[in-house]
Structures are given as C-alpha cells and as structure tokens.
Amino acid sequence: RKEVEQDPGPFNVPEGATVAFNCTYSNSASQSFFWYRQDCRKEPKLLMSVYSSGNEDGRFTAQLNRASQYISLLIRDSKLSDSATYLCVVIFTGGFKTIFGAGTRLFVKA
Amino acid sequence: GAGVSQSPSNKVTEKGKDVELRCDPISGHTALYWYRQSLGQGLEFLIYFQGNSAPDKSGLPSDRFSAERTGGSVSTLTIQRTQQEDSAVYLCASSTGQGVTDTQYFGPGTRLTVL
Numbered sequence: 001r002k003e004v005e006q007d008p009g010p011f012n013v014p015e016g017a018t019v020a021f022n023c024t025y026s027n028s029a030s031q032s033f034f035w036y037r038q039d040c041r042k043e044p045k046l047l048m049s050v051y052s053s054g055n056e057d058g059r060f061t062a063q064l065n066r067a068s069q070y071i072s073l074l075i076r077d078s079k080l081s082d083s084a085t086y087l088c089v090v091i092f093t094g095g096f097k098t099i100f101g102a103g104t105r106l107f108v109k110a
Numbered sequence: 111g112a113g114v115s116q117s118p119s120n121k122v123t124e125k126g127k128d129v130e131l132r133c134d135p136i137s138g139h140t141a142l143y144w145y146r147q148s149l150g151q152g153l154e155f156l157i158y159f160q161g162n163s164a165p166d167k168s169g170l171p172s173d174r175f176s177a178e179r180t181g182g183s184v185s186t187l188t189i190q191r192t193q194q195e196d197s198a199v200y201l202c203a204s205s206t207g208q209g210v211t212d213t214q215y216f217g218p219g220t221r222l223t224v225l
Contacts, residue, residue: 042218043219044153044201045216046213046214096141096166097158097169098143098214100145100153
C-alpha cells in the first residue's frame with residue numbers, strides 16, 4: 001500500500017462547479033499536511049497547509065481527519081485557471097521525510 | 111529575491127555515464143530536499159539536508175546515488191553509472207528549516223534522459 005494515495009482522476013468539471021479531492025495516508029505518525037499544485041511541466045507550488053481544525057483560503061477549503069487518516073480539498077466556483085494537478089503531501093513526525101501523493105488531475109472547461 | 115535554481119535544465123547522457131546535478135537554494139534556507147519525478151508519476155523523496163548534514167538518506171534508490179551539500183548552500187546530486195530507469199525530472203526544494211510546517215520552494219528541475 002502506498003503511503004499517500006490519491007484518486008488520479010482526471011476530474012473534468014465546468015466553470016463554476018464545486019469539486020472535492022480526497023487523499024488518504026497510511027502512517028498514523030504523520031505530522032504535517034499540505035496541498036501543492038503542479039501545472040503541466042512546471043514545479044510544484046504550495047497551495048495551502050492543512051490544519052486539524054480545517055482551513056479556508058478564498059475558494060479553497062482543506063480538511064484533515066486524523067481518525068480516518070484522510071485529507072480533503074474543496075474547490076468552489078472553479079475557474080479555468082484551476083486546471084492543474086493537485087498533490088497531497090504528508091510529512092512524518094520526527095523528521096522531514098516528505099511524501100507526495102501521485103496527484104489528482106483537474107480540468108476545468110468553459 | 112531569487113528562487114531556487116537548478117542546473118542543467120536538461121541533461122542527456124549515455125547509459126553508464128556519471129552525471130552531476132546542481133541545486134542553489136534560496137539564500138538563508140537551511141533545509142534542502144531532492145526529489146525525482148518520473149513521467150506521469152508523483153514526486154519521490156530522495157534525500158533531505160539540514161545544513162550540510164543529511165539525517166535521512168533512506169530515499170536514495172541505490173548506492174549509485176549520492177548527494178552532498180557544502181557551506182550550507184549549494185547541493186549536488188550525483189548519479190553514477192546511469193541506467194535508463196534513472197530518466198526523470200530531478201527537483202530540488204528548500205525551506206527555512208524552522209519546522210515541519212515550512213513551505214518548500216521548488217526549483218524548475220533538471221530533466222535527465224539516459225539513452
């Protein structure tokens with residue numbers, strides 16, 4: 001079983017739609033959680049950190065469920081510019097070993 | 111300010127040759143990470159540096175891979191006797207090193223092709 005698993009998609013949604021991605025992790029000692037975004041043939045960039053209490057940044061909402069060991073990302077009012085691959089990232093307690101999920105591809109259509 | 115830079119941007123080599131990839135982190139960042147990303151795959155953690163030391167080398171795929179960092183700044187990733195399966199994009203990232211919640215800033219990567 002992979003340490004971090006994501007649905008690869010692709011998710012094809014119209015502009016204005018709401019879309020949600022989930023990510024599961026296997027190591028209960030995981031400490032820190034993030035969502036990164038990667039555009040085609042570009043480097044990943046931080047989208048947002050994920051906190052236990054949940055956090056929101058504009059149209060983006062991230063949630064963490066430690067009991068079930070999953071992280072979610074909700075995108076509201078999708079824009080064409082949201083088309084990208086979304087990477088779930090987990091860092092294990094006690095170290096800096098950073099595990100990336102394989103990513104979920106999102107296509108937003110006009 | 112300047113971001114993370116990597117060189118070369120592209121490298122084509124023949125099977126069996128050695129290659130050296132370079133990463134210049136953001137000035138003042140003490141933490142540095144190497145990853146590789148194969149076509150259509152996620153990022154695979156290779157190694158992490160805090161300053162010049164690498165407390166976690168567990169991700170290096172084989173003993174053909176080595177990395178060093180000098181002066182708490184520039185890092186080089188060396189692959190000896192390259193194989194075709196080494197073909198990938200090698201990404202470097204740096205962070206302030208203050209904690210596990212740090213943002214990692216990525217360089218543009220080196221695309222390695224082994225013929």
